[in-house]
Amino acid sequence: MKKAMLIANPSSGKEEARKYMDSVMEVLSSLGYEGTxxxxxxxGDATRFAEQACEKKYDAVVSMGGDGTLNETISGLAEKDHKPTLGIIPLGTVNDFARALSIPMEPEEAIEMLRDADKRMVDIGKVNDQYFMNIIALGGIAEATFGVSVEQKTKLGPLAYMIEGFKTIKEKEPFDVKLKHEQGEWEGEAFLVLLALTNSVGGFEKIAPQAKVNDGKLHCFIVKNVSIVKLVSVVTSLAKGEMEEDENVEYITTSEVEFSSSKDLIANVDGDEGDHVPLAIQVLERHIPVFVSNTNQ
Ligand SMILES: Nc1ncnc2c1ncn2[C@@H]1O[C@H](COP(=O)(O)OP(=O)(O)OP(=O)(O)O)[C@@H](O)[C@H]1O
Structure with missing residues (x-):
């Protein structure tokens, strides 16, 4: 019999995991899985559970929670030879990875989708020793979001991140950047650097519209140290999904990046605090098998 593990975080989002557990188990059972x-x-629990699922040769792992739980689950799968196919039931405030994969935002619909889902290999990223699924951001805006409390996130959702971030525009603090990539090197002064794996960042799906979940690429946007007036133009480009054409933004696609700065920057990795610079970043192309809608191209 096929084996499936449901990893559920009861604290995620609006604390609804327990409400949906039975429905997930019912769908898994109807698909012929013995569920745990x-x-x-x-x-750390989700990582440990996912590692056990790999070692015990489970066929599927369903992660029910927010991006934090999903990141931990993926970290547990990342280095294993046998990887169960990953199902995602989004319960968080943002759910960027699920958005990028067109997985329904309604938990009931995401559970139903498992019934006739396709399997797709998707990219993940590695920054130093940590895995990520969506984005690495560097700069004042990126660091400001570390201050968003869990209560604020639950109440305000994705907006909380944006509000915290844009509060720092008035304290615009540039930093020097050295970014080595596949084609060469970029050096200069920047205000914000975004290295996106997918098109959905902070619940906003227009940052890197061209980013595909399996293109093997990081989409790098370096917002140069320009005047506040020009920064407003960048924000407009961002809202239109046209950042790559903005002259105040350097746009690079690459599968590897070495990032350094003389300033002690802390990376924002998928919304959470990550390593201090320098960073070595690589895309692990088509690394994780994921259940997606059978209408998803
Ligand atoms: N039972 C628990 N109670 C409290 N925290 C937990 C529990 N289980 C896991 N966690 C921690 O909660 C963290 C956040 O979870 P998760 O990201 O799923 O929810 P969220 O913060 O509501 O969603 P989002 O990341 O979308 O804002 C996890 O990374 C994990 O470390």
């Missing part, structure tokens, strides 16, 4: 439920209690 693993509830997370603390940080």
């Amino acid at each position: 439920v693993c509830e997370t209690v603390k940080e």
